[in-house]
Amino acid sequence: MKKGSGVSDEVNRRNRRTDQQTVDLLTATxxxxxxxxxxxxxxxxxxxxxxxxxxxxxxxxxxxxxxxxKKVRTLSVNTVKTFAQTLRMMSLSKxxxxxxxxxxxxxxxxxxxxxxxxxFHEQPESDTVMDDIEALFSVxxxxxxxxxxxxxxxxxxxxxxxxxxxxxxxxxxxxxxxxTRFGSGAYSIPSSVEQLSFETKASFVLAIETGGMFxxxxxxxxxxxxxxxxxxxxxxxxxxxxxxxxRLADEMKIPVYAFVDCDPYGISNIYRTLKVGSGNAxxxxxxxxxxxxxFLGVTPQDIVDYKLPTxxxxxxxxxxxxxxxxxxxxxxxxxxxxxSMEQLLKMGVRAEQQALAxxxxxxxxxxxxxxxxxxxDRFLP
Amino acid sequence: MAAKQREISVSEFFSKxxxxxxxxxxxxxxxxTVREAVDNxxxxxxxxxxxxxxxxxIHRLAEDRFRVVVQDNGPGIVRQQIPKIFGRLLxxxxxxxxxxxxxxxxxxxSAAGMYGVLTTGKPFVVISRTGKGRPAHHVELVMNTxxxxxxxxxxxxxxxxxxxxxxxxxxxxGIYKKGRHSVDGYLRQIAIANPHAxxxxxxxxxxxxxxxxxRVADELPPEPxxxxxxxxxxxxxxxxxxxxxxxxxxxxxxxxxxxxRVSPRVAGELLAEAAIPVRARSAQIEAHAAxxxxxxxxxxxxxxxxxxxxxxxxxxxxxxxxxxxxRADFYATVTRPPSVYRGNPxxxxxxxxxxxxxxxxxxxxxxxxxxxVPLQYQQxxxxxxxxxxxVDWKSYQIAQSRGALPSGPAVLIVHVASxxxxxxxxxxxxxxxxxxxxxxxxxALQEAGxxxxxxxxxxxxxxxxxxxRTYIQKYIPHIGAALQEILKLSDPERDKTVAVLIDVLxxxxxxxx
Numbered sequence: 062m063k064k065g066s067g068v069s070d071e072v073n074r075r076n077r078r079t080d081q082q083t084v085d086l087l088t089a090t091x092x093x094x095x096x097x098x099x100x101x102x103x104x105x106x107x108x109x110x111x112x113x114x115x116x117x118x119x120x121x122x123x124x125x126x127x128x129x130x131k132k133v134r135t136l137s138v139n140t141v142k143t144f145a146q147t148l149r150m151m152s153l154s155k156x157x158x159x160x161x162x163x164x165x166x167x168x169x170x171x172x173x174x175x176x177x178x179x180x181f182h183e184q185p186e187s188d189t190v191m192d193d194i195e196a197l198f199s200v201x202x203x204x205x206x207x208x209x210x211x212x213x214x215x216x217x218x219x220x221x222x223x224x225x226x227x228x229x230x231x232x233x234x235x236x237x238x239x240x241t242r243f244g245s246g247a248y249s250i251p252s253s254v255e256q257l258s259f260e261t262k263a264s265f266v267l268a269i270e271t272g273g274m275f276x277x278x279x280x281x282x283x284x285x286x287x288x289x290x291x292x293x294x295x296x297x298x299x300x301x302x303x304x305x306x307x308r309l310a311d312e313m314k315i316p317v318y319a320f321v322d323c324d325p326y327g328i329s330n331i332y333r334t335l336k337v338g339s340g341n342a343x344x345x346x347x348x349x350x351x352x353x354x355x356f357l358g359v360t361p362q363d364i365v366d367y368k369l370p371t372x373x374x375x376x377x378x379x380x381x382x383x384x385x386x387x388x389x390x391x392x393x394x395x396x397x398x399x400x401s402m403e404q405l406l407k408m409g410v411r412a413e414q415q416a417l418a419x420x421x422x423x424x425x426x427x428x429x430x431x432x433x434x435x436x437x438d439r440f441l442p
Numbered sequence: 443m444a445a446k447q448r449e450i451s452v453s454e455f456f457s458k459x460x461x462x463x464x465x466x467x468x469x470x471x472x473x474x475t476v477r478e479a480v481d482n483x484x485x486x487x488x489x490x491x492x493x494x495x496x497x498x499x500i501h502r503l504a505e506d507r508f509r510v511v512v513q514d515n516g517p518g519i520v521r522q523q524i525p526k527i528f529g530r531l532l533x534x535x536x537x538x539x540x541x542x543x544x545x546x547x548x549x550x551x552s553a554a555g556m557y558g559v560l561t562t563g564k565p566f567v568v569i570s571r572t573g574k575g576r577p578a579h580h581v582e583l584v585m586n587t588x589x590x591x592x593x594x595x596x597x598x599x600x601x602x603x604x605x606x607x608x609x610x611x612x613x614x615x616g617i618y619k620k621g622r623h624s625v626d627g628y629l630r631q632i633a634i635a636n637p638h639a640x641x642x643x644x645x646x647x648x649x650x651x652x653x654x655x656x657r658v659a660d661e662l663p664p665e666p667x668x669x670x671x672x673x674x675x676x677x678x679x680x681x682x683x684x685x686x687x688x689x690x691x692x693x694x695x696x697x698x699x700x701x702x703r704v705s706p707r708v709a710g711e712l713l714a715e716a717a718i719p720v721r722a723r724s725a726q727i728e729a730h731a732a733x734x735x736x737x738x739x740x741x742x743x744x745x746x747x748x749x750x751x752x753x754x755x756x757x758x759x760x761x762x763x764x765x766x767x768x769r770a771d772f773y774a775t776v777t778r779p780p781s782v783y784r785g786n787p788x789x790x791x792x793x794x795x796x797x798x799x800x801x802x803x804x805x806x807x808x809x810x811x812x813x814x815v816p817l818q819y820q821q822x823x824x825x826x827x828x829x830x831x832x833v834d835w836k837s838y839q840i841a842q843s844r845g846a847l848p849s850g851p852a853v854l855i856v857h858v859a860s861x862x863x864x865x866x867x868x869x870x871x872x873x874x875x876x877x878x879x880x881x882x883x884x885x886a887l888q889e890a891g892x893x894x895x896x897x898x899x900x901x902x903x904x905x906x907x908x909x910x911r912t913y914i915q916k917y918i919p920h921i922g923a924a925l926q927e928i929l930k931l932s933d934p935e936r937d938k939t940v941a942v943l944i945d946v947l948x949x950x951x952x953x954x955x
Contacts, residue, residue, distance in 0.1 A: 091928040138910040141917045148924035179920045
């Protein structure tokens with residue numbers, strides 16, 4: 062118990078520290094505006110330019126990074142309404158932190174109904190302002206969840222050798238969530254994971270594309286034999302899932318292996334997004350990508366090696382693969398990926414994770430994964 | 443034989459060509475009758491140097507039977523002329539003259555009278571007085587189409603109050619309608635193009651008050667000058683006729699005297715080109731030679747005709763007339779310098795009224811005029827319409843769909859004045875598509891468009907200026923409130939911030955941001 066309260070104090074201290082940094086930054090931004098006004102100068106806000114032209118792949122950091130181009134919004138007659146709304150939204154963020162609460166995009170939209178003339182009339186308007194604030198603060202390495210604006214969708218399922226430490230919103234008491242004790246169920250990643258801390262002795266995280274495969278591995282307690290943490294991504298991972306895996310990998314210093322379908326969607330959308338983020342929201346990649354991730358399978362070579370049943374590539378698959386090879390900075394960075402993609406295109410087929418069931422339902426547990434994990438150096442980057 | 447053919451042709455001409463003359467349906471017949479009478483009255487007043495004062499009345503006698511009364515304060519008509527002017531088709535002094543005037547063929551008013559007699563059997567009534575101390579005459583006529591002459595039913599002196607003037611009454615079958623193609627609409631358009639005329643109108647609708655279109659100008663337009671035909675505009679048939687009828691014996695003199703801009707040198711060149719001896723006698727030029735002469739007229743370089751013979755409404759008067767008859771925010775009028783098509787001088791004027799009470803949903807209202815006469819039918823085949831369609835109105839901030847008239851709160855007026863307006867048909871409803879005329883209309887429209895565009899831009903800026911001002915007043919307090927929340931400012935601190943910010947923005951705005 063003594064040990065538990067020590068951990069609790071530490072986690073709460075850490076969270077308070079982050080919150081304080083966020084509040085400080087909000088205040089500093091507002092103070093800068095206030096000072097400029099009193100100096101009879103027009104205040105402005107600087108946002109990173111969120112176009113693909115301002116996005117590049119950083120080899121050192123291992124993700125798609127937003128460039129340094131900034132767009133300045135000066136307070137003028139034309140911007141006065143948006144400016145007021147942005148400041149109102151920042152004020153809302155500050156009070157959310159101070160009251161230890163949160164708001165979804167929808168919540169924030171309804172909150173604006175108290176703002177008189179500057180209230181939002183449609184949610185897209187408030188979403189835009191929130192996106193602006195997210196971009197504004199991303200420059201200072203503060204993400205939207207830290208501003209207490211959380212996404213509506215929660216994260217994927219988690220099971221295995223992991224204890225999640227989650228402070229109670231009301232009491233601040235730390236809940237210890239043991240992810241080995243969900244039976245055939247699983248822990249569900251919350252919308253915002255900033256307040257969480259972890260304890261684990263697992264040797265890696267296995268990020269799985271489909272719920273079906275996750276369920277098989279969970280029911281047969283694969284995490285026990287492999288000493289790992291299972292995370293179900295359910296297609297392209299949500300912000301919460303990506304941030305959860307990222308923090309787990311960063312703080313527990315454990316590798317992440319991706320296990321997805323062998324098709325251009327699984328590789329260039331799901332895996333690529335998990336690992337290096339997306340080009341459209343490059344300003345948040347610094348928080349959400351998982352540069353540690355490596356590709357366990359299913360690889361194009363696996364299709365050959367394991368004689369997997371396949372389906373022909375669809376037209377959209379071919380287009381996606383060619384586009385990735387030609388335009389995607391991540392694939393351009395990695396020769397091995399280009400070769401694998403070309404191999405896939407040449408074979409003209411795709412194979413799902415569950416295709417391994419051709420050799421028996423638990424072949425994946427008994428043979429495939431153990432064999433793969435013995436040769437981790439052969440994982441694709 | 444020839445005489446007989448002529449008699450038949452006149453009555454048949456009318457019954458077979460009603461549509462050419464504007465009597466093809468009952469509602470149009472009513473309008474055409476008013477038009478012809480009003481045109482005649484205005485022309486008569488102007489020629490006599492009298493400011494026109496017209497009374498137009500339409501009395502409903504039965505559902506489809508009306509009596510049209512048009513009375514003017516013109517010089518009146520001497521008794522002997524009355525039957526000729528009103529009782530015979532194609533009697534008139536205008537047909538061969540090259541002078542800007544409303545009517546051109548002299549067919550109109552007698553055709554109207556004939557239509558009345560044909561449809562109702564009622565005679566055509568004329569009361570006229572030529573001056574103080576002279577008697578007024580009351581004459582009733584029916585047209586004898588066989589003889590192309592009127593039969594006089596009644597002819598007597600009468601007591602009539604006006605010192606001088608003419609009153610005509612035609613009873614006819616017709617349909618009375620309101621709207622653009624109506625008598626009401628026509629008279630409004632006439633009033634715009636004739637700012638020197640005062641017109642009182644009593645509609646057949648007992649609900650309506652007497653409508654008076656007051657004059658805005660107390661001066662008559664300068665009288666248009668009559669000019670000789672220019673060689674470039676003469677057709678072969680016309681040339682033959684002129685050769686035959688001329689009083690100048692030798693063709694060398696004939697060319698100089700009967701045409702404008704033909705000097706002795708030009709006449710010599712023309713005859714040399716046509717291989718006709720200078721001393722040849724006009725009446726003896728045979729057909730082949732005349733044809734060669736006609737070709738020469740087109741080939742030899744000849745100075746453009748004089749253009750001072752046109753009498754436009756004028757930018758100022760058109761503006762004032764528009765302001766009186768159309769309620770709008772902005773008006774612009776353009777009178778182009780005179781130009782020439784096929785040897786005929788002409789001049790184009792454009793007026794536009796924009797905004798105000800005009801509907802912004804509909805297409806703009808286009809009023810077409812030729813020699814101050816509104817053209818109410820055949821809009822789509824008129825050169826004026828084509829010119830309006832061909833202007834890119836979007837560049838003047840006026841909406842326009844492809845191939846359509848522009849749309850917006852505007853009335854557009856186009857006036858073509860000429861010694862000889864080229865119409866597409868006898869009913870004189872559409873101007874023919876001469877490139878020179880199209881070009882002049884386009885230039886005038888563009889000039890008017892530029893001015894309207896400036897106005898539209900100005901009002902838009904004013905509106906945005908107003909919007910910006912309210913923006914500042916409305917939204918800046920929220921910036922103050924948000925800063926107060928985040929920075930925990932006191933109320934005076936907050937108010938000071940708001941005041942400073944409003945000042946800063948107002949300054950930058952007036953400083954031409």
